[in-house]
Amino acid sequence: MRALLFALAASVAAALPVHAENVTVDVTAIVEHPALDAVRDGVKDALAAAGYKEGENLTFVYKSAQGNAATAAQIARQFAGEGPTVIVPISTPSAQAVAAATRDIPIVFSAVSDPVGAQLVKNMDKPGGNITGLSDMSPVAEHIALIKEILPNVKKLGFLYNSGEANSVSLLAALKAEAEKAGVEVIESAATKTAEVQGATRALVGKADAVYIPTDNTIISALESAVGVAEESKLPLFTADTDSVARGAIAALGFNYYDVGKQTGDIVVRVLKGETVGDIPATVAKGTDLVVNKSAATKMGVTLPEAVVARATKVIE
Structure with a gap:
């Protein structure tokens, strides 16, 4: 008992x-x-x-x-x-x-x-x-596929990053490997501090068909500087950071x-x-979200495909 x-x-x-x-x-x-x-x-x-x-x-x-x-x-x-x-x-x-x-x-x-x-x-x-x-670790192959779906004619993709940040260097290597498979050339432009982000973005104008920003803390901290150049130059800008889409990027496929x-x-x-x-x-980490920004796309001269908008987790008008 x-x-x-x-x-x-x-x-x-x-x-x-x-x-x-x-x-x-x-x-x-x-x-x-x-x-x-x-x-x-x-x-x-x-x-x-x-x-x-x-x-x-x-x-x-x-x-x-x-x-x-x-x-x-x-x-x-x-x-x-x-x-x-x-x-x-x-x-x-x-x-x-x-x-x-x-x-x-x-x-x-x-x-x-x-x-x-x-x-x-x-x-x-x-x-x-x-x-x-x-x-x-970003799913860079899926990022390239998304960019090509939105911009089928993209041949040169600008990569804006801090060359002193280890994760960005690793992502650059992964991106180049996947981009080569997709027939896309990666054009690098580095900014080692936030004050250099605007200039590094301008350096891609006329050289790249679009810009891709990884989960790079230096660049994302000064994202508005890059967005301003992208809008002025009609240079489509994408990121790996979904929170950056509301700040002016066209689209991102990434983690919440x-x-x-x-x-x-x-x-x-x-x-x-x-x-x-x-x-x-x-x-x-598990899970990825697709976020798109219609207004940003318009400002950069891009029309988002209906199929992309339809499957987006979040659409910013």
Whole structure:
């Protein structure tokens, strides 16, 4: 009888919500823009859904490096010195800075296109050490197919990027490989800081049939500068970042970055609940959205095919 009561009590306890212990999650991003901000918010909401709520049992600290690599390193060292439960760096530069700052504190990165190429992990399936996370490697073959569907005659595609950002360099290599298969030549134009974005876009006028912007934090932070040139020159501009479409790009096929944040937060929860961070596979985020902007297309002299508009997740008029 006593054994039965113990078993019953155990089953009831298992069914009750578990009150999480006090934890600290430090989050940093290389810069503030809608996609990275959405990742941060998704992480926080995933933690809340798992019972880790700010002001109750969670200390949630967020710092932006404001686009400065030296500041990113400073933030990483500060976080490492404070010894939080988990550190969540958003973007490749922030992840590299945090990984260099600590070998002990669990790290769960997010929005890193190529974790292996960025030397954050040696193996996606078995990261090892104190790090794992979520990749947002863009489906570049699908991006080229979308651009060709909208612009069937495109032969030269401008690639606007920061040549010092590891994820953009990885994406350039992937894009070139896929573009060659599609009979498209990639024309590079680099901007190493936001003040150079307008000039780098102008450098593509007359050389490219369209411009493609990857999930590059430097370029996306100054997207309006590129859009202004594109509208003035009737140079169709596409991005890999869906949040950038509302800011003036014609279309993007990419991740919902709030969902990326929630998926990242789910990994953080696993670590908080006791899993060894290096044993959790680093994975590519799930899901893609197609967002189109009819007004932007008109300003850049493009008519969106009805088939593209019909299957879009979101249409901006």
